[in-house]
Amino acid sequence: xxxxxxxxxxxxxxxxxxxxxxxxxxxxxxxxxxxxxxxxxxxxxxxxxxxxxxxxxxxxxxxxxxxxxxxxxxxxxxxxxxxxxxxxxxxxxxxxxxxxxxxxxxxxxxxxxxxxxxxxxxxxxxxxxxxxxxxxxxxxxxxxxxxx
Amino acid sequence: xxxxxxxxxxxxxxxxxxxxxxxxxxxxxxxxxxxxxxxxxxxxxxxxxxxxxxxxxxxxxxxxxxxxxxxxxxxxxxxxxxxxxxxxxxxxxxxxxxxxxxxxxxxxxxxxxxxxxxxxxxxxxxxxxxxxxxxxxxxxxxxxxxxxxxxxxxxxxxxxxxxxxxxxxxxxxxxxxxxxxxxxxxxxxxxxxxxxxxxxxxx
Numbered sequence: 001x002x003x004x005x006x007x008x009x010x011x012x013x014x015x016x017x018x019x020x021x022x023x024x025x026x027x028x029x030x031x032x033x034x035x036x037x038x039x040x041x042x043x044x045x046x047x048x049x050x051x052x053x054x055x056x057x058x059x060x061x062x063x064x065x066x067x068x069x070x071x072x073x074x075x076x077x078x079x080x081x082x083x084x085x086x087x088x089x090x091x092x093x094x095x096x097x098x099x100x101x102x103x104x105x106x107x108x109x110x111x112x113x114x115x116x117x118x119x120x121x122x123x124x125x126x127x128x129x130x131x132x133x134x135x136x137x138x139x140x141x142x143x144x145x146x147x148x
Numbered sequence: 149x150x151x152x153x154x155x156x157x158x159x160x161x162x163x164x165x166x167x168x169x170x171x172x173x174x175x176x177x178x179x180x181x182x183x184x185x186x187x188x189x190x191x192x193x194x195x196x197x198x199x200x201x202x203x204x205x206x207x208x209x210x211x212x213x214x215x216x217x218x219x220x221x222x223x224x225x226x227x228x229x230x231x232x233x234x235x236x237x238x239x240x241x242x243x244x245x246x247x248x249x250x251x252x253x254x255x256x257x258x259x260x261x262x263x264x265x266x267x268x269x270x271x272x273x274x275x276x277x278x279x280x281x282x283x284x285x286x287x288x289x290x291x292x293x294x295x296x297x298x299x300x301x302x303x304x305x306x307x308x309x310x311x312x313x314x315x316x317x318x319x320x321x322x323x324x325x326x327x328x329x330x331x332x333x334x335x336x337x338x339x340x341x342x343x344x345x346x347x348x349x350x351x
Contacts, residue, residue: 003281003344005151012155037243038223039151039160051190057207057223058193064239065204 006135007041011128018124019044026117028105029088033125035099036060045104059092059102082111091115095122099129149243150341152218160221161337162243163330166268167250168260169201169229172289175320176250177208177224180330183323184210202228205240214338222334229264238271246337247284248329250320251306253296258305265306279309283336286315287329292322 007015019031023045030045032052038060043052067077081092091103091114101122103114150161165173174194181192188211195204208224227237249268251261269279288302303315314332318325 003149004341005149007151007153007155009155012153035149035151035243037149037162039149039162039243041151041153053209053221053223054190054193054207057209061195061204061239064242065236068235068239 005035005039005132007132011132012042014128015042015125016044018121018128022103022117022121025120026103026105026113027109028103028114028117030102030104031121032056032059032102032104033095033099034060034102036063036094036097041099050104055102059090059100063092063094063100080115091118093118093122095129096126098133099125101125150245150337156219157217158219158221159215159341160223161245161334161341162223162225163246163248163333163337164240164244165224165226165248165250166237166241166264167229168252168257168264169231171229171250171252171257171261171264172318172320173226173229173250174200174202174206176248176287176289176318176326176329177206177226179320179323179326180210180224181208183327188212201230202226203233204228204236212334214334220338222337224330231263231267234267234271237267238274241268241271241275244272244275244277244282245341246333247282248287248333249284249306250287250289250318251302253288253290253302254293255295255297258297258302261302262305280311283333283340285313285329285333285336287318287320287325288315289318289320289325291317291324292319 015033019033019042022031032055033042034040034056038057040053040056066081070077079094083090087106089105093101095101101118103118105114150159152159165176167173177192190209193207197203206226210222212220214220225240227240286306288299299317307313316325316329320326
């Protein structure tokens with residue numbers, strides 16, 4: 001894992017577009033991309049009254065806990081998690097070893113649709129995230145000055 | 149691992165408050181939460197037991213403008229201090245950029261402080277990190293205790309790595325030393341980030 005991760009504007013645009021496509025296809029409400037340490041990389045869709053940073057942190061914590069549970073029963077990890085609410089539901093899926101995709105959706109769509117399109121989006125995101133993660137600790141757009 | 153997003157001009161860093169159970173890690177975060185204006189922080193999340201013991205972590209996000217042209221987000225976490233929560237403690241350390249080690253000044257907690265410090269090194273090692281790589285500071289909390297160990301003793305006990313780090317005396321419950329500690333670690337994290345960047349640029 002690199003010490004610092006850089007996301008260029010072009011990469012961000014691609015990530016955002018893929019999440020928007022996922023929302024359109026699955027009819028879900030909000031899509032959040034984060035790393036397994038809880039760092040938010042993108043949030044798309046409905047974000048009013050929710051704090052995406054906190055959702056990212058708790059989703060990462062929740063996923064980490066279930067991974068440990070998986071190990072205890074001899075599984076490497078559970079790649080998908082689903083929390084069902086009365087109106088809103090959360091679907092969390094792993095993308096490779098380092099990222100998580102959180103999809104929040106209402107009962108107007110189905111878990112099957114969300115799962116199908118989340119899997120497709122994950123496939124498209126994987127090579128992009130791989131490029132970002134393999135990038136050496138070097139600022140692609142010049143130096144970053146400390147505020148005086 | 150800090151994340152630098154050039155599209156939204158945001159830098160995000162993770163700072164973890166580590167230390168033995170009941171040393172005052174959550175108290176540090178609660179004081180920061182209370183004092184920082186709402187526009188610079190979000191709500192604090194506490195995953196705690198009924199008895200107010202941290203079960204998984206506390207989380208407090210802060211927003212600053214410490215770096216020119218970038219919004220800098222510091223994510224403050226605490227770990228559960230109790231020995232038997234090591235699995236969750238290790239999870240919180242994932243992607244850490246800076247550590248505040250909160251030690252309890254009571255004489256009878258010196259063993260716990262020392263054990264927790266060793267445990268922190270072991271957990272970092274599992275992520276391929278050493279205290280040479282990760283900026284950290286020490287906070288000697290509860291200085292108002294009648295049986296507080298001398299600062300020199302605590303420094304000698306916990307500041308034994310090759311690289312000596314700053315230490316701060318604190319009474320976190322009254323806010324004393326809390327912001328001095330936070331300012332020091334956030335500055336160290338940003339300096340480390342910038343040094344890493346310039347080092348790579350020269351090569």
